[in-house]
Amino acid sequence: VSSKSEKRRPAGAKARTLNRGRVLEEALALLDREGVQGLTIRKLADQLGVTPMAIYNHVADKKDLLETVAKAVIEGAQFAQPGGEWHERIRNCFRELRRVCLAHPSIIKITQMPGIAPTAVFHPMHITLAALEEIGLSHQDAMRAHFLLLNFVLGQVSYEVYGPYPDLDPANSPLRGNFSDEEAARIAPAVQVEWDFDAAFEFGLSVILGGLNALHSCHDHPTS
Amino acid sequence: VSSKSEKRRPAGAKARTLNRGRVLEEALALLDREGVQGLTIRKLADQLGVTPMAIYNHVADKKDLLETVAKAVIEGAQFAQPGGEWHERIRNCFRELRRVCLAHPSIIKITQMPGIAPTAVFHPMHITLAALEEIGLSHQDAMRAHFLLLNFVLGQVSYEVYGPYPDLDPANSPLRGNFSDEEAARIAPAVQVEWDFDAAFEFGLSVILGGLNALHSCHDHPTS
DNA sequence: ACCTGAACACCGTTCAAGT
DNA sequence: ACCTGAACACCGTTCAAGT
Numbered sequence: 001v002s003s004k005s006e007k008r009r010p011a012g013a014k015a016r017t018l019n020r021g022r023v024l025e026e027a028l029a030l031l032d033r034e035g036v037q038g039l040t041i042r043k044l045a046d047q048l049g050v051t052p053m054a055i056y057n058h059v060a061d062k063k064d065l066l067e068t069v070a071k072a073v074i075e076g077a078q079f080a081q082p083g084g085e086w087h088e089r090i091r092n093c094f095r096e097l098r099r100v101c102l103a104h105p106s107i108i109k110i111t112q113m114p115g116i117a118p119t120a121v122f123h124p125m126h127i128t129l130a131a132l133e134e135i136g137l138s139h140q141d142a143m144r145a146h147f148l149l150l151n152f153v154l155g156q157v158s159y160e161v162y163g164p165y166p167d168l169d170p171a172n173s174p175l176r177g178n179f180s181d182e183e184a185a186r187i188a189p190a191v192q193v194e195w196d197f198d199a200a201f202e203f204g205l206s207v208i209l210g211g212l213n214a215l216h217s218c219h220d221h222p223t224s
Numbered sequence: 225v226s227s228k229s230e231k232r233r234p235a236g237a238k239a240r241t242l243n244r245g246r247v248l249e250e251a252l253a254l255l256d257r258e259g260v261q262g263l264t265i266r267k268l269a270d271q272l273g274v275t276p277m278a279i280y281n282h283v284a285d286k287k288d289l290l291e292t293v294a295k296a297v298i299e300g301a302q303f304a305q306p307g308g309e310w311h312e313r314i315r316n317c318f319r320e321l322r323r324v325c326l327a328h329p330s331i332i333k334i335t336q337m338p339g340i341a342p343t344a345v346f347h348p349m350h351i352t353l354a355a356l357e358e359i360g361l362s363h364q365d366a367m368r369a370h371f372l373l374l375n376f377v378l379g380q381v382s383y384e385v386y387g388p389y390p391d392l393d394p395a396n397s398p399l400r401g402n403f404s405d406e407e408a409a410r411i412a413p414a415v416q417v418e419w420d421f422d423a424a425f426e427f428g429l430s431v432i433l434g435g436l437n438a439l440h441s442c443h444d445h446p447t448s
Numbered sequence: 449a450c451c452t453g454a455a456c457a458c459c460g461t462t463c464a465a466g467t
Numbered sequence: 468a469c470c471t472g473a474a475c476a477c478c479g480t481t482c483a484a485g486t
Contacts, residue, residue: 017449036338041479051452053480058450078381085485111380112336114260117389119402126407129414139414141427146414147383148428155375161388161446183350189365190353203365204372205278211435242469265460275471277461282469286460 018050019057027069028104036109041065044173063115070110074120075098079127086131086207093124094153098201101154105161112158121154135216145212152204242274243281251293252328254300260333263290286341296332298344300324303351310355316375317348322425327377329385336382345378359440369436376428384421 023037026047031039041062059065077100078161081092111118125146132142179187250271255263265286269276283289301324305316325332335342349370356366404413 001276040477042477043307053453053482054451055405056480109338113331117386119389122389126403126411129411130353133414143414143417143419144424144427145431147380147424148431151379151383151428152372154372155379159371159375161340165346166341178347179350187350187353190357190367193364193367195367200368200371203368204375207369207372207435207439208431209435210438211431211433214434215431221225264458266458277472278470280461 018048018054018058022048023055023058024066024069024072027041028073029107031110032104033070036106036113039066039106060076066110066113066116067118068197070107070116070118073104073107073121074100074123076103077123079124086134087213089131090149090209091205093127094149094205095201097121097124097132098153098157101157102160108154108161111154133211135213137212137216141215145208149205149208152208153201154200156197156204164195229234233354242272242278242282246272247279247282247289248293248296251289252297255293255330255334258406260330260337263330265289278295286392290334290337290340291342292333294340294342295344297328297331298324301347303348311437313355314352314433315429317351318373321345322377322381325381326384332378332381332385335378344377345374355374356431356436360439361440367441369432373429373432376432377425380425380428381422388419 023044027044028038029045030044034043041055042052044065045055048054055065059068074097077096079096081089084092094107110116111121122174128146128149129139132145133139137145247268251263251268253406254271260269265279266276266303269279272278279289283292298321301320303317303320305313306314334340335345352368352370352373353363356369357363361369
């Protein structure tokens with residue numbers, strides 16, 4: 001990350017000393033360049049001009065490597081914004097989470113890999129909880145609302161990174177066997193409208209925050 | 225799936241003929257028994273008493289195998305329920321999606337693996353869209369609402385399968401470095417309340433459906 | 449304390465050969 | 468048409484050895 005002359009390496013030549021920072025830095029670069037499948041202990045060692053086993057002096061195992069890289073990226077976020085209403089603070093919080101995830105698209109895939117515990121994504125929790133308890137939600141409901149928001153945001157980012165599924169492309173006629181002709185006809189108009197990820201994201205946040213607001217102003221849920 | 229005497233195999237002995245159905249059936253069994261890491265072409269072949277390469281006569285590659293198994297499980301769902309109000313139809317739809325996913329917990333991990341296109345999860349889409357357009361949402365908003373619901377449901381199921389993260393256990397004192405002492409103190413009461421997945425799921429659906437309802441009854445979002 | 453080299457126990461998959 | 472056996476190109480990781 002820091003590009004001061006701590007260890008200037010002349011473009012491709014191997015640096016002489018390894019440390020945890022350089023391993024993680026190069027892992028993130030490799031991840032951005034070749035994706036999750038391309039981030040391999042052996043390729044990483046190659047990239048660092050070192051034997052695969054040298055990596056293990058700075059990292060416990062591959063799981064540790066992946067978790068640490070993901071954590072570093074997410075901790076680059078500035079979740080806490082100064083003021084604003086409760087819903088605006090929550091919005092900013094999750095906008096920021098989305099932003100840092102999209103800056104390194106493969107990060108979100110790491111957090112979804114079996115065996116990886118992406119605990120860093122919980123970081124904005126204290127902001128959500130504080131804002132929601134401010135409008136009178138119980139600890140329990142605030143926690144549930146936080147997971148609702150988090151699941152939506154991470155799911156959207158993931159969908160955003162994988163890109164629209166070809167099976168939803170109406171050019172593939174009966175939508176590749178997932179729908180009957182009748183069903184396909186019914187969803188066709190909705191599928192054809194152009195998809196704007198930013199707008200869909202803001203829409204989702206609005207709906208959730210609106211629902212939470214309704215929960216707060218009147219105490220029987222209109223749809224339960 | 226069918227247990228009629230099509231090819232009764234005497235408990236561990238290898239059957240004489242292989243077909244796509246038996247491959248998929250055994251793959252699902254192996255998945256349930258050993259998880260996503262345990263489902264391997266070679267172990268699957270072992271289980272079927274056959275050489276690894278024999279699998280490839282009935283399945284294009286591992287990606288095809290995983291996608292087909294996931295699809296088969298999800299297609300076991302009964303999404304379409306007879307009547308009920310618009311929000312009740314949507315609720316039933318996603319309850320059913322959650323149910324079939326939880327019946328084979330590793331399925332959700334497959335749908336999240338990089339390179340796998342879990343298109344079968346889109347199946348309930350036509351029901352959501354129809355219900356939402358019934359209350360006056362545009363094609364565009366209906367589509368966005370569908371993805372909001374889907375992302376929430378899949379995210380919740382995933383969290384449910386992985387189990388609560390140890391980093392959120394307040395027993396691990398400063399919540400293992402993800403929170404400052406101050407933040408940890410603020411979230412502690414919320415983290416300590418017992419977590420009920422069923423209740424959290426219904427809460428999330430209620431909030432989203434409540435938000436959608438508000439969108440429908442008055443046209444400026446109270447929180448935008 | 450850190451790095452190397454060879455090896456182990458696995459993967460998915462290709463290919464030529466059998467029936 | 469379907470199965471086999473050997474091989475290839477990879478993985479993550481252990482271990483003993485070097486400095």
